[in-house]
Amino acid sequence: MRGWRVAESFPVAYLRPRYVGTWLLIGLIGLTWMLPRRWALGLGRRLGRQFYKRNAKRREIARINIDFCFPELDDADRERLVREHFEFYGRNVIDFSLAWWGSPARVKRWVQFNGVASLDEHLAANRRVILITPHAVGMDLGGILLSGRHPTVSMMKRAPDALLNHMLLRGRERMGAQMIMRDDGLRPLVRGIRDGRQCYFIPDEDFGPEHSVFAPFFGVPTATLTSVARLAKVTGAVVMPVITWLDVDSARYTVDIGAPLENFPSGDALADASAVNAALEERVRLAPAQYMWTLRWFKTRPDGAPSPYDHLVQETRG
DSSP states (O other): OOOOOOSSOOOGGGGSGGGHHHHHHHHHHHHHTTSOHHHHHHHHHHHHHHHHHHOHHHHHHHHHHHHHHOTTSOHHHHHHHHHHHHHHHHHHHHTHHHHHHOOHHHHHHTEEEESHHHHHHHHHTTOOEEEEOOSBTTHHHHHHHHHHHSOEEEEEOOOSSHHHHHHHHHHHHTTSEEEEEGGGOSHHHHHHHHTTOEEEEOOOOOOOSTTEEEEEETTEEEEEESHHHHHHHHHTOEEEEEEEEEETTTTEEEEEEOOOOTTOSOSOHHHHHHHHHHHHHHHHTTSGGGBOTTSOTTOSOGGGOOOTTHHHHHHHHO
């Protein structure tokens, strides 16, 4: 693995009182760095249980999403999945210590790769590769480890808290990734792919009906971006799905890479979006509790139907 790089110099402004809460969070994460691995994960589990108890809105969003995606489960099993998700989310918060401060050797100790031979074969043949990953709790570590194996370009949303944004950017870039802010658009991402960097791309977001088509995800018509197909077309890249998931028993993460999408892009926007969603769904089903169920995946409904989350917004405003 390559050594890490620092994303930006440290502005003195981050020492202002407005960042006290963020520093407390960073301090908590930093303290867990000194704990044995299983103790740290146990603390993360308890932290996740507190998130479950204290954040009624996110808890309800997770319930709505899981009701949509797993109708075959009974009420008790769906609620168990909600609780497990929050526990994994808490573990992920604690594991930012690995993402932010872990040496390449220490991070490698707790992460393994599955299906990486196909990726290596494409890269060795100088083929361009786009790795698509769903919003799973281990996506940061997965991206960091992949960038340690091969130069990477990726995209991130700018965090509203500047100090938190600095820490996230530093963690994601420190082993050799080039991060593009989402508000910079896709052109820098295309340049990075054409320069020979593998692309680590997270396409599963609901940005409304513009630039989206309604493709099935867990059998639910979902507003799906067409950007993966467009990127693959303009760069000639192979598209491969990947997810990073945590096995609690071994305390290790697995970066799990699937087979390349076939006949992609096909030129049919709906067919291509459906192929992307099917590949991501297959990855999510490897570790269902570790998908980010607390995000509003189904906010935009076909034919302008009401969002299933509208009542939560109204309750918050009230």
